[in-house]
Amino acid sequence: MSVAMTGDRGVSAQPEAIPLDAEELKRARAAKIEAVGRWVIPIFVLAATVVLWDRVCVWKEVPHYILPRPGLVFQTLLADWSILSIALLNTLKITFGALFIATAGGLGLAILFTQSKWIEISFFPYAVILQVTPIIAIAPLILIYVDSLTAGLLICAWIVAFFPILSNTTLGLNSADHNLQNLFRLYGASRWQTLRYLRLPSAMPYFLAGLKIAGGLSLIGAIVAEFVAGSAGSGSGLANQILEASYRLNMPRMYAALILISFTGILIFLTMTLISHLLLRKWHESALKREV
Amino acid sequence: MTAMVEKKMQETPAQSAPIISLKGVSKTFSNGTVALNNMSLDIRQGEFVSLLGPSGCGKSTALRIVTNLTGPTSGKVEWPQERANQKEHELSFVFQEPTLMPWATVFANVWLPLRLKGLSRKDAEDRVMEALQMVGLDQFAKSYPRELSGGMKMRVSIARALVTKPKVLLMDEPFAALDEITRFKLNNDILNLWETFGWTVIFVTHSVFESVYLSNRIVVMAARPGRVVNDMPIDAPYPRDESFRTSSVYAGFCRDVSGALHAAMGSGEEH
Known part of the structure; x- marks a missing residue:
């Protein structure tokens, strides 16, 4: 703006820009600070925590087999990458496999439930029972009965992950606008047309909220199942790495595996948030920016 | 009342055969409320009939029974001009709310009735755009409902009703939630479209002024139990416009209809 002001004062025909008053400037600055701060502050807090962690280890002379310094954890992450990456891949396979089955199963069951009251009455209690029984209690049984380790792990993770999709989607399918249903x-819509053009789109925000929860739960389910299975060898995942490292008091590797699990969880969450945003941004209230 | 008798009766609607015939229709809800008591009404082709009454007089229920969205407890609705085996009536319904699908564009919303009949986007495009043009929204085909004002949403809703080229248009207090300026504008639009297409319209409202402006026949209803108490012709000539809205003839009709409505409400409270 200063360029325009100093540059050409001779041309007075041009209307001068109305100067922003102090209040507006303050508000614009606050908005800018908030936009930057949203990203910078959490990163700064994380960095500060890591530094503090490092300093505490040094000041208190904590041995690395009790609490390794962050630098050592990072070194281990790189040094053991060949082992950890295989474990990460195995855990990811179970997580996304379970999430996929949970999505398909939850969605399918929800559609089935809304098509027939009797099916819902018959099976909904069992969905609840599966949900409320802690997975850690059922997992040993499942792993005994199911021959394939992968299948067993998938079933465990699926049980944890499918319920939020089922219950949210059922709610969504049932909350289609009554006037629209009329x-x-x-217009003589068939059952299938009503499902496809009315109920499914109405359920979309609910389904996506369920998916967001299920994404995190499928990772938790996979890790819990791995802990119970406790297997070593080709099928072992990050949880097995943590277990094994704990037997050997290999604290740096435990932390490295833990960090990988956390990162996976964060990535899943961000991916789900992005998917949800992309699908809803055009129309749903939750995705709209409000003018204050 | 005398002003009304002196007016020349409009010939066409009164003489033609009924298109919808309610015969002794009653509706009692499961909680025991008598929503409608023994209502008989002949709607003739080309009429613009307003069902006018206080809330709870069963006017919306009557409309829902005509559309078959709910069945009568006793009595029946006949469509004398239709084949006996005709499954769907050629009618469209405009709700009090715009009732648009928020996830679909304006185009897709108007396309819906045709889509449900199996028309592809390509086959339906001309008719959808034509309907949008009639309500002046062809520029907004790609917009989403949330981007439109209340009046524009109502227009989309009307375009969706038009797109099937119905014979009968049922409107359930369609403009009740709109501001007066928008409402006047849409009143005129509806009248123009009605004159162009020669529909039969049943219009539910609780506004005396709106019903007099629009209709050539007003059915006054009373509540508890819901019933018809008066059937008044409004035989002012069409086309009606702003000059009609400010004329003494209009004021006279409004006075008459208001009187009938108040009499109906008074008699309702005695019970």
Whole structure:
């Protein structure tokens, strides 16, 4: 703006820009600070925590087999990458496999439930029972009965992950606008058309909220199942690495595996948030920016 | 009342055969409320009929029974001009709310009735755009409902009703939630479209002024139990416009209809 002001004062025909008053400037600055701060502050807090962690280890002379310094954890992460990456891959396979089955199963069951009241009455209690029984209690049984380790792990992770999708989608399918339902009836829509053009789109925000929860839960389910299975060898995941490292008091590797699990969880969450945003940004209230 | 008798009766609607015939229709809800008591009404082709009454007089229920969204407890609705085996009536319904699908564009919302009949986007495009043009929204085909004002949403809703080229248009207090300026504008639009297409319209409202402005026949209803108490012709000539809205003839009709409505409400409270 200063360029325009000093540059050409002779041309007075141009209307001068209305100067922003102090209040507006303050508000604009606050908005800018908030936009930057949203990212910078959490990163700064994380960095500060890591530094503090490092300093505490040095000041208190904590031995690395009790609490390794962050630098050592990072070194271990790189040094053991060949082992950890295989474990990470195995855990990811179970996590996303379970999430996929949970999504398909949860969605399918929800559709089935809303098509027939009797099916819902018959099976919904069992979905609840599966949900409320702690997975750690059922996992040993499942792993005994199921021959394939991968299948056993998948089933465990699926049980944890499918319920939020099922219950959210059922709620969503049932909350289609009543006037719109009447409209569909008036125009003689078939059951399938009502599902496809009305109920499924209405359920979309609910389904996506369920998916967001299920993404995190499928990772938790996979890790818990791995702990119970406690297997070493080709199928072992990050949880097995943590177990094994704990037997050997290999604290740096435990931390390295833990960090990988956390990062996976964060990535899943961000991916789900992005998917949800992309699908809803055009129309749903949750995705709209409000003018204050 | 005398002003009304002196007016020349409009010939066409009164003489033609009924298109919808309610015969002794009653509706009692499961909680025991009598929503409608023995309502008989003949709607003739080309009429613009307003069902006018206080809330709880069963006017919306009557409309829902006509559309078959709910069945009568006793009595029946006949469509004398239709084939006996005709499954769907050629009618469209405009709700009090715009009732648009928020996830779909304006185009897709108007396309819906045709889509449900199996028309592809390509086959439906001309008719959808034509309907949007009639309500002046062809520029907004790609917009989403949330980007539109209340009046524009209502127009989309009307375009969706138009797109099937119905014979009968049922409107359930369609403009009740709109501001007066928008409402006047849409009143005129509806009248123009009605004159162009020669629909039969049943219009539910609780506004005396709106019903007089629009209709050539007002059915006054009373509550507890919901019933018809008066059937008044409004035989002012069409086209009606702003000059009609400010004329003494209009004021006279409003006075008459208001009187009938108040009499109906008074008699309702005695019970």
